[in-house]
Amino acid sequence: MENNRSQFEKLVATHLYCDHCGGSMPVEEVLLLILPDGNLYEYRCLHCGKSVGEKRERG
Numbered sequence: 001m002e003n004n005r006s007q008f009e010k011l012v013a014t015h016l017y018c019d020h021c022g023g024s025m026p027v028e029e030v031l032l033l034i035l036p037d038g039n040l041y042e043y044r045c046l047h048c049g050k051s052v053g054e055k056r057e058r059g
């Protein structure tokens with residue numbers, strides 16, 4: 001079952017709504033902050049480079 005983990009970690013490419021582009025756009029996940037209780041990620045639109053969202057992930 002451990003082989004499934006790397007597969008899951010590759011599943012980061014996603015689409016989010018971007019205000020600037022006016023629609024659902026592909027985004028990249030950027031590590032913003034390393035916190036004591038997890039990491040803070042930012043989603044950036046691949047088209048215009050603007051931040052379109054954040055995600056907190058427990059470490």
Ligand SMILES: [Zn+2]
Pocket residue numbers: 018019020021022025045046047048049050
């Ligand atoms: Zn955009």
